[in-house]
Amino acid sequence: MVGLSLGEQHFIQGGIAQDLRCDGRKRLTYRPIYVETGIIPQANGSARVRIGATDVIASVKAELGKPSFMQPDKGKVLIHIDCSSTAEPAFEGRGGEELSSELSTALQRCLLGAKSGAGAGIDRSSLVVVEGKICWDLYIDGLVVSSDGNLLDALSAAIKAALSNTGIPSVKVTAGASSDEQPEVDISDEEFLQFDTSGVPVIVTLTKIGRHYIVDATPEEESQMNSAVSISINRKGHICGITKRGGAGLDPSVVLDMVSVAKYVSEQLMNKLDSEIASAEAEDGS
Amino acid sequence: MAAKGGTTPATYSPCQTTGKNKPPLFKEDWIRPDARGFHQCRPAFFRTGAVNAASGSAYAEFGNTKVIVSVFGPRESKKAMMYSDSGRLNCNVSYTTFATPVRGQGSDHKEYSSMLHKALEGAIILESFPKTTVDVFALVLESSGSDLPVVISCASLALADAGILMYDLVASVSVSCLGKNLIIDPISEEENCQDGSIMITCMPSRYEITQLTVTGEWSTPKINEGMQLCLDACAKLAKIMRTCLKESASDAQDDSS
Numbered sequence: 001m002v003g004l005s006l007g008e009q010h011f012i013q014g015g016i017a018q019d020l021r022c023d024g025r026k027r028l029t030y031r032p033i034y035v036e037t038g039i040i041p042q043a044n045g046s047a048r049v050r051i052g053a054t055d056v057i058a059s060v061k062a063e064l065g066k067p068s069f070m071q072p073d074k075g076k077v078l079i080h081i082d083c084s085s086t087a088e089p090a091f092e093g094r095g096g097e098e099l100s101s102e103l104s105t106a107l108q109r110c111l112l113g114a115k116s117g118a119g120a121g122i123d124r125s126s127l128v129v130v131e132g133k134i135c136w137d138l139y140i141d142g143l144v145v146s147s148d149g150n151l152l153d154a155l156s157a158a159i160k161a162a163l164s165n166t167g168i169p170s171v172k173v174t175a176g177a178s179s180d181e182q183p184e185v186d187i188s189d190e191e192f193l194q195f196d197t198s199g200v201p202v203i204v205t206l207t208k209i210g211r212h213y214i215v216d217a218t219p220e221e222e223s224q225m226n227s228a229v230s231i232s233i234n235r236k237g238h239i240c241g242i243t244k245r246g247g248a249g250l251d252p253s254v255v256l257d258m259v260s261v262a263k264y265v266s267e268q269l270m271n272k273l274d275s276e277i278a279s280a281e282a283e284d285g286s
Numbered sequence: 287m288a289a290k291g292g293t294t295p296a297t298y299s300p301c302q303t304t305g306k307n308k309p310p311l312f313k314e315d316w317i318r319p320d321a322r323g324f325h326q327c328r329p330a331f332f333r334t335g336a337v338n339a340a341s342g343s344a345y346a347e348f349g350n351t352k353v354i355v356s357v358f359g360p361r362e363s364k365k366a367m368m369y370s371d372s373g374r375l376n377c378n379v380s381y382t383t384f385a386t387p388v389r390g391q392g393s394d395h396k397e398y399s400s401m402l403h404k405a406l407e408g409a410i411i412l413e414s415f416p417k418t419t420v421d422v423f424a425l426v427l428e429s430s431g432s433d434l435p436v437v438i439s440c441a442s443l444a445l446a447d448a449g450i451l452m453y454d455l456v457a458s459v460s461v462s463c464l465g466k467n468l469i470i471d472p473i474s475e476e477e478n479c480q481d482g483s484i485m486i487t488c489m490p491s492r493y494e495i496t497q498l499t500v501t502g503e504w505s506t507p508k509i510n511e512g513m514q515l516c517l518d519a520c521a522k523l524a525k526i527m528r529t530c531l532k533e534s535a536s537d538a539q540d541d542s543s
Contacts, residue, residue, distance in 0.1 A: 070478075098400065101396065101397060101400070102397075102400060105397045109499065109500075109501050113482075113501065113502050113503065114463075114480050114481050114482045114483060114501050114502035227408075229498070234503070238503045238504060238505055239500060239503070239504045239505075239506070239509055240502070240503050240504075241499075241500055241501055241502075242498055242499060242500035243498075243499055244404070244495070244497055244498045244499070245404070246404075246408075247404065247407035247408035247496065248408050248496075249408050249409075249488075249489055249492065249494025249495060249496045250494060250495045250496075250498075251493060251494060251495070252488075252493070252495055252513060252517060255495060255498065255513070256506075256509075256510060256513070259506060259509065260506070263506075
């Protein structure tokens with residue numbers, strides 16, 4: 001919890017109204033983003049993202065499993081976020097649980113799309129090995145190592161980077177062609193399939209303070225927010241999910257305005273992120 | 287009936303009715319399973335005072351979705367909680383084991399409690415009951431699509447029945463996108479094969495959105511259309527809720543005189 005005096009509160013609010021924030025940024029400027037990939041050797045893909053002092057790690061693990069009865073032609077993707085008590089003493093024990101589940105729900109909403117699988121950032125049909133029998137289960141785990149505001153955007157960036165770092169072993173079906181038997185498979189140790197991440201959206205959180213909204217809020221700024229809207233947007237400029245936080249009401253026209261601002265911001269963020277991921281991959285490979 | 291043919295299995299499996307029958311989405315003349323128009327809500331029924339022991343309660347029925355919400359308090363916050371000048375809101379949404387076609391499936395919706403909390407907290411004047419807590423317990427008796435919007439609307443009615451000060455009633459409506467069509471107030475069958483959904487919770491007289499979730503891929507004009515559809519429906523729903531409150535208030539007056 002951030003405790004601010006009345007003077008400090010006015011200072012933050014006044015600065016935002018004049019488009020000059022405490023750290024010298026404008027309202028729609030992000031802090032520098034640093035990406036590292038391939039940091040966890042045991043995982044199929046991993047990435048660490050730092051924005052200011054916010055530090056998050058995402059790992060992707062792929063395991064062979066059985067597709068669900070309802071959707072035999074799709075693999076499964078599970079997202080779980082863990083808020084470590086190293087980030088904040090308040091996360092100790094069950095303290096971080098509420099925030100963890102809030103972040104997981106928001107990320108699931110933004111990345112997995114609707115029930116039918118349409119509009120998903122991750123194409124689940126590409127995870128199927130044998131329809132109705134074998135598929136890849138993708139476990140995406142996020143860990144908040146240090147929290148300095150704007151966790152959701154950082155996590156979505158980390159997941160995007162981890163997915164582009166993910167190699168899924170290629171699989172050969174060796175036996176079990178008959179219809180009711182579970183087929184046997186051979187997992188290759190050398191051949192990996194790169195994951196297509198062009199459709200994975202980024203999340204832009206707009207925090208409304210006073211009459212204006214800002215991106216990439218620090219904890220001090222977050223403590224002053226009326227409400228925050230997290231909008232996930234993909235390369236095509238389509239909206240893939242919206243989550244609202246904070247209790248205060250918003251006028252519908254403000255929401256639509258936020259969507260168009262988020263669209264503009266997301267383009268820059270995505271370009272920045274892509275170049276960061278590319279340079280991180282190059283460094284990882286060398 | 288199932289025992290009739292030699293080839294048909296004699297066992298009864300409730301899954302068959304929920305999973306496989308995808309409506310033919312791409313036909314032009316597709317009609318909804320309950321023969322409603324695309325922009326037509328299910329008939330809504332509200333009744334306050336469903337639970338005697340609670341400070342306020344309400345029962346809501348939208349088609350086959352049936353929920354009951356009771357409100358307790360304001361009562362003293364737990365001793366372990368720190369002093370606060372504004373009241374606290376505690377929400378919990380639970381499902382009966384028989385609410386869903388497959389027994390006990392209701393535990394899939396763990397996030398509903400926090401979503402209900404977020405939808406309501408902006409509407410309640412929490413400063414009016416310092417140091418105390420209001421508990422909102424919702425129970426879904428029967429789940430048949432659009433559960434959360436029904437729970438939220440019903441909970442705001444129960445809060446009003448309990449006499450908790452609010453800025454406005456909270457109404458909630460969801461819209462599903464199936465193929466090219468936007469359909470309002472979807473039932474479970476439609477929710478299971480939707481390509482996207484918007485849920486809006488708003489205070490219609492103040493024209494403010496308190497909670498908003500969007501899933502699936504949407505273009506800006508489509509999201510515009512969906513939001514407008516939801517907001518219009520919310521305004522109409524709030525009118526129904528208001529008449530229900532007025533009726534129960536006049537009934538109470540008649541009884542006392």
